[in-house]
Amino acid sequence: MSNEKSFIKRAMQVQLKTGAKTVSKEDAEAVDSQAKPKTGPGAFVAHLAKTDEVRIENTKLLDDLKTWQDAKPVKHLDARFVHPSKWMNRLEESFCNDDFLALKNDIESSGGNVQAIKVRETPGSDPKVYEIIFGHRRHRACLELGLPVLAVIENNISDIDLFKEMDRENRARKDLRPYEQGLIYKKVLNEKLFPSLRSLAQSIGVNAGLASRYVALASLPDVVIKAFESPLDLQYAWATKLSEVHTRYESEMIERAKLLCERAPRLNSTLVYQKLIEPTNQHEAKQVDSSVASNNSHAKRMTKIFGGSGERGFITSNPKMMTLTINIKNIQAHRMPELESLIQEVLEKSSLNKKEIQDDQSQSVVSHNT
DSSP: OHHHHHHHHHHHHHHHHHOOOOOOOOHHHHHHHSSSSSSSHHHHHHHHHHHHHHHHHHHHHHHHHHHHHHHOOOEEOOGGEEEETTTTOOOGGGGGHEEEEEEHHHHHHHOOSSSOEEEOOTTTOSSSOOEEOHHHHHHHHHHTTTEEEEEOOOOOOHHHHHHHHHHHHHHTTTOOOOOHHHHHHHHHTTSSSSSSSHHHHHHHHHOHHHHHHHHHHSSHHHHHEEEEEGGGGGGGGGHHHHHHHHSSSSHHHHHHHHHHHHOOOOOHHHHHHHHHHHHHHHHHHHHHHHHHHOOOTTEEEEEEEEEEEEOOOEEEEETTTTTTEEEEEEEGGGGGGHHHHHHHHHHHHHHHHHHHHHHHHHHHHHHOOO
């Protein structure tokens, strides 16, 4: 067989050189003999050339192998055998809001998640079980739809690197809420994954002040969080004020939160925030009022007022001009006549008191003349 292959090869060489359609065995052997080196140095040079070809081919194969060694396997996994990470940074509310429903519908129409999640294999599991590195919402959508989940499998990854990848991926997508962000930062600190908040911030590449405010939101008492319609409503901008009130007026804040939890119907989250920070507003108002009163009893004065159903406003009094201005927002319509009646009652009492004083003065004059 090898002799036949050699003959065919020599025949093809003759055809290429002569253009002949058929080649005799003698012609093929003549060409073959011309191709072979006839001296020792020639044979050695031919050997080197052949060796160089093999070396080039081996180098190319090694480069190809290195490229594929760095690649991670991507495959469809049974979503039932893919579990959330212990560092999961999603609240259950994130799996039932409008954003999640839109994602779920998109995955259903595509027949699965187009953008792969990332997982690591749980050591020693049989059958194989995987832990999510990132992509918890995509996995949940596939799980609820009964679809396999497309996943990249990364096994050689530590807890710290897992957390950093999860945090980086979520911040790039910009769909993690401030309270969720604060919860996971607080958790990794409590679990000693990082020695300090500053170390955590440096490791994941975020501002330490930003991370501190996220943790402040997550450190509020449970009753305060429950006062909001959803913890996902908490805003980054609220962190400093809420933390300040909690530190300085903890008991007042908790009492207000309890009342807000029991209130029906519930207030929206913006009004809840305003109600929770009222202890400082009232305290500051009292300080201003007492300061003004001690300096000048005839000076213009403003007093902040807060109602039990979200009413807010102020009363401005000007003794010198003898004026009183009342400005209140969020008053329910059925309460307005009540307030008007109370003001009228106060004014009528003042009028009666003035008449009584005038009558007393008149009687005093008559008695004196007599």
